[in-house]
Amino acid sequence: MANFSEIFVAIAADPWQEVVDFYRGLLNDEPASYSQDRYAEFRILGLKIGIFQPSPQHQAEFTGTSGALSFCLEVDDLEEAIATVQALGGAINGEIITASHGRECYAYDPAQNRLILHQSNAIQPNP
Template structure:
């Protein structure tokens, strides 16, 4: 049997839904579509990726209560790393570390209000 996957997207379950939705609204400069208040919001990113933010149901909240320990990272390639850092800083979420250089370019870790790791990456030109 072959598994026929028709679509894929990233979702983040968060306890403070309004705060995290507002962060991504400002960070991505777009409104979530679809959007169900205190339930679900979805952002469309370049390349067809969709980022869904959801409020876990009460019976599942313990599964999402320690998101700071997650190994998941949302890696976002940006045109200008310095501008992206300035934007995050203006939103009140400055990256805590320094820019690092890897074989594929420069990057920095940042975190959304729920503690999910963002990797902002600028490719080598």
Template structure:
């Protein structure tokens, strides 16, 4: 089997709020936008989609605060990324930790989806 691309999507009933957060976080407008339905951002080779589930499917996408999935974003300057999140009103709740691949910090988007920002050694 051959794969041509990969896409990570986030479902939300707070569509405009979440899209606005990622516009500000990623400092870019969506590459694709269907108002109140779907927005897609390009981050290097990754496509990040945000969609509003149909009303009869909303319960399936109810936020689980213990989700094992994370959106990991590698940054050049971790302190700058933390300051940017603070300016957006979503400061990381913890401290910077050191992992095998570098320094990282956990943060959360307006819907509570986990973001891991990391800076390589």
């Protein structure tokens, strides 16, 4: 059995710099690791998010729709998160959905990677 020491999310991005800037603004943080035009890594609460520029021979593997995976972000204020995504050049897909576990909506970063913005029922927006 394999032993894993860590797991993180890696996002293939083209346009790379636009996506790095999007997450820089969304997470309100600078990358912990940064290699110009190639790789940026953000760390938040034990999760690492690596954003990389696919090499030319592998770019086709990372184009297309978001597929089945989504990057889910728990937020304190859903409306504020939606406004932030839009201000940073991301897109919102549809309306806010209310479910038993809270409120959420689907969004996309500039490379069309799917985000789920989720506000738990335990978190109430600021008045």
